[in-house]
Amino acid sequence: MALMVMVGFTSCDDDDDDMTPEPENLVEVIDGDPDFMILSSAIAEAGLEGALSGTGPFTVFAPNDAAIEAYILNNSLTPADLLSNAELADILSYHVVSGSVMAADVTAGSVSNLTSDPFFVSIDPSGSVWINGNTEVIATDQMASNGVIHTLDYIITPPTQSIAEIAVESTTAATPEFTQLVAALTRAGLVDAVSGGFEDNLTVFAPTDAAFEALYETLGVDGVDDIDLDLLTSVLQYHVVPSRAFSQDLRDGASLPTLLEGESLTVDLPGLMINESSLVPSMLNIHATNGVIHVIDQVIIPE
Template sequence: MELNLKRTQKLMSLFLAAALLFSFGCSDDDPAPMPPEEESIIDIASGNTNFSTLVAAIQRADLVNALNAAGPFTVFAPTNQAFTDAGITDVNAVPVEQLRDILLYHVLNGRVMGSQVSTGEVPTLLEGFNLNVVVDGGTITINDDITVITQDLSASNGVIHAIDGILMPEEESNTIADIVMGDEDFSTLLAAVLAADLDETLLEQGPFTVFAPTNAALEAYLTDNGLTAEQLLQSPDLASILTYHVVDGEVPASAVVAGSVPSLSGVPFYVSIDPDDNVWINGNTQVVNTDIEADNGIIHVIDYVITPPTQSIAEIAVGFSQAETPEFTQLVGALTRANLVDAVSGGVDDNLTVFAPTDAAFEALYEALEVDGYEDIPLETLTAVLTYHVVPARAFSQDLREGANLPTLLEGEELSVNLANLEINTSGLVPDLLNVHATNGVIHVIDEVLVP
């Protein structure tokens, strides 16, 4: 009996010890079992065979540590097939800096799950470059033609969305055409460029230097020529007019010099620099703004439309003499009598400046000589007088300089320039009839016949 009691006591002690051990083992202070640690973006990509090319690219661009950082990041991850479709079969063939830019263009700051993506521009880790995202139903499209094919591969430091193409960062275009399209002051010029089908030329080709007329310049030109904008846009000469404003190559303002300049139309225009260093074209158009730089050239802004001359000096004089209110009838008659019409007829290779006396100027000469007309002046004298009015150079008014002496076609004789009084010798220049441009030179109208 005593033995049984002792055995019972021993068993009770063992049960009590076991209970105490169990109670300690189940203490609330014991940590619960830890779940498996979530993988980083690099870990997930490295463990997915569809991203092996991407992982190789990340390693070559030395971006492993950056994408292992805390982030969080959102990575649009191109598959191996995406790299192949883009022609990238060996990432080692891509320059490191270019590869780095391409990869950073696939990464956003922050964790953006598929359900959080919305339509719009999204900045990337490539500074200054955004993605254009469109969400349509459950489909996410990036930059027009790249589609998200797998969403929400969650990582410890962000999320991966697999895509079926390579996102290529492109510099924002700043061509001559882009500048014209983006400036309201060139809206009429833009309409003309589009009507003449020159937009692709100014967008894709070059480099060019464009002398660009503003809306006000075009409006003044239309008014002066009795045209509407619609008539200009429908003109068969529109392309020629526009290309006359374009020079092949880049010519900054610092490189502009006076003289003949070949235009893209095949016909030259003429640059003058006045005493105040202002730049003029064809005597009637001023450059008012310079050096607007484009990816494919440079733009200088002008205050009028430049057009090539279509008539010679002789043809212009004859046209004036036959107008409703005729002028230069005496000059044309005198040139004909002296057999000098051919001398002032010609093309762009002939560069002449004619100081053309008005009919009133000739009448004053006749009175001074006490003759009835040019027929009464000895031919030799008449020829000498006429050739004394011709300078063998294309000199617009802006090319003239105070006190300059201009050689003439009359051998050994010169003309003197008096800009202060707007005179050649003692003959006054007629302000409204300066710089009459001809194929073979320029006409300046004067109010007195020059006598050698």
């Protein structure tokens, strides 16, 4: 009897082992999460189910349904437009990193993904993680058998224009901006200095046209052509920091070295100011291939 009972328990244990569910892979986890219904459809439409079901491991920065709906609305699209986009696979691959990166291991800086264009991670003073200056990681460490998922509140996309190209394009917008900045850069021969690709890292604090007009009035001149060239060049260099600093990377009281040798800018986060110039809240983190633009309301003059 004792032998029969022992065999019976052993058989039950074997049955329990057989009934243990296999851990789900990334695609299965996303398919089973009601917050990722659109993403699940997009992965299938892009033909990425096989790749994301593979050995990996992968880290997926996954926009939830609300994030994708916001992106669709902001870009005047429909869900069908997004799913039929010829570049859908690249858009999704931009959100995927090789390796399993837990939230505790995320660091600020450039991150290589499954495309040729990196994305950029920032950690704000409260510890929140942001990507490309405009997308926040809102949930972390959702595990799968072949990786991990972190949830985003927006779709991330790589920039396609340099700082110079963004500024020039803005001069012909419905509401033109940066006409004076472009004129000043052109006269000083600095357009090439703010052109470039992902290997370059610049932060430009870009004065508005109104800021330049106020400067002309202060100097008693009619425009950039009337300003001493050496002074103009120094002023422009003083607005450029040789690193890619999104607003979330800034710290109160920090000193930011500039392209003007020996001169730095000071950050006042509570006042949202750089030196004596205010940052324009609605025009921060304009992302470019070679850096980021933050718009300011005054031209900053070095000592």
